[in-house]
Each structure stands twice: as C-alpha cells, then as structure tokens.
Amino acid sequence: MFQKRIELLQLFGFRVYVDVSWLIIAALVTWSLASGVFPQSYPELRPLTYWIMGLIGALMLFLSIVVHEFSHSLVARRSGLPMKSITLFLFGGVAEMEAQPKSPGAEFSMAVAGPIASILLGGLFLALSAWGLAQSWPTPLRGILSYLGVINLVLAGFNLLPAFPLDGGRILRSLLWHWKHDLLAATQIAARVGRVFGWLLVAIGALNIFRGGLVGGLWLILIGLFLRSIAQRAYQEMRLRFALRDEALQRFIDDDAAALSPDLPVDEFVEEYLYRRRGRTFAIVADGKLKGCVGPAQVRRIPKRNWARKTIGQLSRRCPPKRRIGVDESAADAFDKMRRQRLRSLFVVDGERLLGTVRLESLLRFVSAKLDLESPAGDEGSRSPGP
Numbered sequence: 001m002f003q004k005r006i007e008l009l010q011l012f013g014f015r016v017y018v019d020v021s022w023l024i025i026a027a028l029v030t031w032s033l034a035s036g037v038f039p040q041s042y043p044e045l046r047p048l049t050y051w052i053m054g055l056i057g058a059l060m061l062f063l064s065i066v067v068h069e070f071s072h073s074l075v076a077r078r079s080g081l082p083m084k085s086i087t088l089f090l091f092g093g094v095a096e097m098e099a100q101p102k103s104p105g106a107e108f109s110m111a112v113a114g115p116i117a118s119i120l121l122g123g124l125f126l127a128l129s130a131w132g133l134a135q136s137w138p139t140p141l142r143g144i145l146s147y148l149g150v151i152n153l154v155l156a157g158f159n160l161l162p163a164f165p166l167d168g169g170r171i172l173r174s175l176l177w178h179w180k181h182d183l184l185a186a187t188q189i190a191a192r193v194g195r196v197f198g199w200l201l202v203a204i205g206a207l208n209i210f211r212g213g214l215v216g217g218l219w220l221i222l223i224g225l226f227l228r229s230i231a232q233r234a235y236q237e238m239r240l241r242f243a244l245r246d247e248a249l250q251r252f253i254d255d256d257a258a259a260l261s262p263d264l265p266v267d268e269f270v271e272e273y274l275y276r277r278r279g280r281t282f283a284i285v286a287d288g289k290l291k292g293c294v295g296p297a298q299v300r301r302i303p304k305r306n307w308a309r310k311t312i313g314q315l316s317r318r319c320p321p322k323r324r325i326g327v328d329e330s331a332a333d334a335f336d337k338m339r340r341q342r343l344r345s346l347f348v349v350d351g352e353r354l355l356g357t358v359r360l361e362s363l364l365r366f367v368s369a370k371l372d373l374e375s376p377a378g379d380e381g382s383r384s385p386g387p
C-alpha cells in the first residue's frame, strides 16, 4: 500500500516517512481551508491571509498527526514491539499495521495512546484560542488555533471509530482478544465491523450527494471505500500469518536459486541469470558460504564493454541483513520480514551458509491451497487470501 514514500525526518530513533498520497491531501487541505473554512468563519480578512492561514493550518495538522503517530510508536516500543519507522498515510493511523502486539493489554495501550494524544492536543489548542480571544490576539492566529483544536478532536473521533484497523477497531480487537483468547477470531470480528462501517460511510456519502452535498459526499464515499479495503486486507494478512505460523521455513526453501560462483563473468551473469531466472538479486557463494549479493544495480555501475572482463565477485556487495533470514525462523517471520522490507524473496541462511531462497509467491500459494482445503464444501474460492 505504501509504495511511494519520502523520508522526512528522524526523531527519537524513528524514521518518519510521508506517503505521496499525503502530499495530495495536504494540498487539498490547504485549498479547502483557504477558500472555504477560514473565509466563512472570518469574512473580514484578505485573500492572501487566508492562503497563509491555510498553509500553516495544513502544516500544523500534519505535525498533529505526527504527534498522534509518535504516541502509538513510543508506547509500542515500550512494550517491546520493534517500530523503526512511521509512514504518514491518508488518515494517519494506518501506518501502524506492521506491529504485531504480544498481548491484548499491549495492543490496548498502544491503540489508545494516539487518540489520547490527539484529544490532549485538541484541548490545548482550544484553550489557547480561548485565551487568545481574551488577550485579543490577531484574528488569523486565533483562527488557526481554533481550527487545530477542532481538527485534532475530529482526528481522535475518526480514529476511535470501532473499525479495524483504525485505533478504535484495535481497541475493539484487544477487548475481544482478551475476552475470547483468540486473536484470529477477534481480528475477524473487528474487521467485519470495520467493513460494515465502511459501507455505512459510503451510504451516508451517497445520501449526502443526493441532497446536494457533492464534495462532502464524495469524501465520505472515499473514506468508506478505503476503510472497507484496509479492514479486508488487515484481516487477510492476519489469516496468512496464522496459516504460516507453525510452518517451518525449511519446507519453503527453493534451491533452484543457484548459488553463483564469484568467478562468473558479468556478461554470462546477465545473459543466464538476470534475463532468464526469477528474481533480481542473486547470491554469491564460495565454500558454501554467502559472500555477497549481486543484481542489476551493481551491473549498471560498470560499462557494458567491460562485462566480459569482470566477474560478479568483483561487483558484489555485502548481502544486507534485511535480505536474509535464519533457517530456524518461522514462515510467518519470513512473510512479515518481506512485507516490512517490501521484498519478494529472502535468502535463507544457517549462520553464514546459504540454504536457498524463500519466495513470497511460494508462501502465498501454500496458504491459498491450505485455506481451500479447509474451507467448507460449496465455499469455493471465496476464502483465497492475498493478492
């Protein structure tokens, strides 16, 4: 889902990314503030002032979302969940899906942290704006403050909808999980509620359009469809993870991914491997040990006329840890790792020894077949997961 993202800053050891979709939203927010919200509430100001207010409002909204996400991440890290990055997506709270909480309690406190932060921020901005009114601060400043107060409360309210994987849905799931002792069933129910909420928003949006509110209606429909799809996706990923949880990685190892010798000339590598085999990154192995990785990026660095004279051993770079997985880890770990790193395959190693490759498609094929076998008769196809 988060394919185009830009690194923005690093704070407390977290990398903060912003998704491209967010930039579009930021422009829309600025525009709707400058041309609608502020002129309606403060009709006496000049057009340029509205645009400056709009821009500051959008930037501060963005910072408010960062604070919301940080609250989740700090609590998550305190309960031992590795969270190294935050991606600001359409509505904030979606970036947290990567973390798998260890207990209902941990999930609950992680989920409530964001909305609590937003409510506190909202209260703070509203108090400032009220104080500004008493002190007769300039109108544009008060306008921005009261907008930020309201929008933070709206943000808290939206995220508290009991629609998984929004924060409210996570709170619901943690309660169900606590109560039923079954994470998968809890996720299923929470995701169903999320889908129902999604459809509800679509219906309200459609009603809005019929009654003349085109833009507001379209927004609601968009958010509703988005909620529906992320709820579906979050549940499917959870089911995938459960199906893979007890599977040893060993059974998914493809050893067709030939271990290449460092002496292989680059032109042969391009011809025989890059053009013909699956995958883009290949392992270089000497004495059974993983010596490095090579792919198009390394080949590109040398001119084509030198391809016959160079060997891939001369090009190889160290295989980064993100491309490897230990053979004693589970298939679900491999799935998580590929998802986090956006990779379609990993090298399976035993210490320094290369055992083979595990591919996302093999994992997905396995899960799909497993679920087909488990699904009740007459339910054909409707349970096949993932892409």
Ligand SMILES: [Zn+2]
Residues within 6 Å of the ligand: 068, 069, 072, 092, 093, 114, 115, 159, 167
């Ligand atoms: Zn949140």
